Amino acid sequence: MFIRASLVCLFKKSHKAAAMLKEKIKQHKISGGGLKTYVETRWTTVHECVSSIVRLKNCLEDIRDNHSEVITTPAILTILHSRGFFSDMQHLSEVLFPVEAANSTLADAYVNLMKIAAVIQNLPADEYKGSPKPIVITKKIDRTIT
Numbered sequence: 001m002f003i004r005a006s007l008v009c010l011f012k013k014s015h016k017a018a019a020m021l022k023e024k025i026k027q028h029k030i031s032g033g034g035l036k037t038y039v040e041t042r043w044t045t046v047h048e049c050v051s052s053i054v055r056l057k058n059c060l061e062d063i064r065d066n067h068s069e070v071i072t073t074p075a076i077l078t079i080l081h082s083r084g085f086f087s088d089m090q091h092l093s094e095v096l097f098p099v100e101a102a103n104s105t106l107a108d109a110y111v112n113l114m115k116i117a118a119v120i121q122n123l124p125a126d127e128y129k130g131s132p133k134p135i136v137i138t139k140k141i142d143r144t145i146t
Contacts, residue, residue, distance in 0.1 A: 024059035
């Protein structure tokens with residue numbers, strides 16, 4: 001989630017980047033507002049945050065390609081240029097959706113958390129230069145399943 005947090009923080013803290021994103025949202029006629037932040041104590045907000053990145057893919061790519069000067073952090077520019085970033089966010093959004101929906105049972109939540117762990121484990125660490133691959137501890141869970 002560090003990658004996502006850095007991206008959202010850049011567009012929330014930089015007036016220039018925020019104004020450019022707002023302009024691109026209007027230009028592309030995208031509803032739903034801008035990038036959403038998440039609250040650590042409200043883990044269902046992670047889906048809102050990730051899905052906002054997916055929803056604003058065209059705007060972010062447009063800014064990356066035509067107005068890269070507003071992205072002041074080289075690491076964020078590298079992330080936006082990486083081939084699998086938006087695909088990874090799309091997969092993560094799909095996995096998080098049932099968890100975010102209030103109708104998930106505890107068993108559904110457990111299965112979805114296992115899917116999340118698998119998706120995170122398969123993220124390529126070298127694509128996002130400078131971002132360490134998250135460590136997911138699944139030994140205890142694996143023993144429970146088998």
